[in-house]
Amino acid sequence: MPTFPIREAIAATPRAHIIRLDLHGEAFPYLAGQAAYLQPRGADKRRPYSIASAPEQTAQNGLIEFLVGTMSNGSSGLTPDLVRPGTPVSIDGPVGSFTFPAHPRERRFVFIAGGTGIAPLRSMLWHTLLAERDGHVSLIYSVRAPEEFAYMDEFQRLADERRIDFRHTVTRAAAEGWVGRQGRIDVACLDGLIEPGATLCFVCGPPALVGDIRPQLMELGVAADQIRIENWS
Numbered sequence: 426m427p428t429f430p431i432r433e434a435i436a437a438t439p440r441a442h443i444i445r446l447d448l449h450g451e452a453f454p455y456l457a458g459q460a461a462y463l464q465p466r467g468a469d470k471r472r473p474y475s476i477a478s479a480p481e482q483t484a485q486n487g488l489i490e491f492l493v494g495t496m497s498n499g500s501s502g503l504t505p506d507l508v509r510p511g512t513p514v515s516i517d518g519p520v521g522s523f524t525f526p527a528h529p530r531e532r533r534f535v536f537i538a539g540g541t542g543i544a545p546l547r548s549m550l551w552h553t554l555l556a557e558r559d560g561h562v563s564l565i566y567s568v569r570a571p572e573e574f575a576y577m578d579e580f581q582r583l584a585d586e587r588r589i590d591f592r593h594t595v596t597r598a599a600a601e602g603w604v605g606r607q608g609r610i611d612v613a614c615l616d617g618l619i620e621p622g623a624t625l626c627f628v629c630g631p632p633a634l635v636g637d638i639r640p641q642l643m644e645l646g647v648a649a650d651q652i653r654i655e656n657w658s
Contacts, residue, residue, distance in 0.1 A: 426515045427451065431465070432488060434508045437575040441541060442495045442508050443477070445488040446516065453489055453516070455480060457525040457552035458545045458627075458655075461518030463491065465507045471515065472503075475544040475629075479551035489516075492544040492575055523629070523655040525549045531625040531651065535563045535618050537610065537638055539630020543575055545655065546629050554588060563590040563618045567610050567634060569597045590618060610634065612641050621646025629655040 432447040455461070457479055464471035478490035495503045523545060534553050536546040543566060553562050568574050574593065584591035592614055594606040606614075618624070619642070626647055628638050635654055642652055 426462075426464075426517045427453075428513045428515045429489075431508060431510050431512045431514060434510050434512075436505075437492060438573045440494055440496055440573070441492055441575060442505065443490060443492055443575070444508050444514075445478075445490045446514055448483070448487050448489060450487060453483070453519075455483075455489075455519035457549045458523045459519040459521045459548075460545070461489075461491075461516050461520065463493070464515045465503065466513045467507050468503060471517065473518075473520065475521075475548070476519065477544040477547045479548050479555060481555040482551060492541055492547075494541060521545075523627075523653065525552055525627075526625075529557070529625050531623050532557075532559060533561045533563075533618070533620050533624040535565070535615070535624055535626045537565045537567075537626065537628045537630070537634075539567045539610075539634035540569070540573065541575070542629035542631070542634075542655070544629075546627055547576060549627055550589070554583075561590075562588070564592070565610055565614050565618075566591075566593040567630065568593075568595055571595055571605070609637060610641075611637075612644065615641065615645060619645040619647060622648070625651050625653070627653045 429446040431444050433445040435443040437443045460473045460475045462471040462473050474491045474493050477492045483489050495505050538546045580591050583589045596609050
């Protein structure tokens with residue numbers, strides 16, 4: 426397996442880090458939405474993580490990005506000290522069939538993420554912005570508490586620039602001062618985003634979210650073959 430160093434490591438949430446591996450000019454071809462097995466030096470075993478960058482971004486900057494779970498007690502398998510800049514990481518892949526299609530007939534794309542399920546959808550979202558430039562892109566992002574949003578500033582900036590339609594919600598009691606939406610994703614969250622027959626939807630998150638979303642999308646006129654799903658526990 427090839428090994429690449431961590432160029433950057435950023436605490437994204439209390440339980441996850443963004444890490445960017447420097448490919449040093451080597452090729453690592455992948456499709457938007459795929460994953461790879463990672464094993465930082467010192468980790469007990471390799472684990473699969475969805476790639477959070479788009480192939481176009483990697484081709485441009487030579488970095489491949491992941492959102493990895495990190496807990497100080499090691500309950501996620503990785504601790505923050507294992508994902509410091511400079512740490513060598515063995516990488517194997519890519520793997521996975523949850524990918525953005527090569528030539529979609531639809532021109533509306535809705536990405537629905539729960540928790541760290543945002544990682545492969547960020548890859549697809551950026552791929553869509555960079556390769557499907559005439560498409561309409563929407564993102565709905567659900568987490569348990571406000572501090573668990575990853576890439577929040579980035580998504581809000583894209584929304585402010587009118588490049589995406591961005592909606593987000595927290596599912597548990599929010600901290601004092603939270604003024605955003607609270608509750609699970611429902612039909613109201615999807616209002617105005619779906620054009621029956623012309624919308625391709627991608628869903629990645631915990632089984633409870635996935636179980637809720639499919640019937641809602643079909644109720645709004647999305648065909649079963651236009652709903653792509655990846656469970657993310």
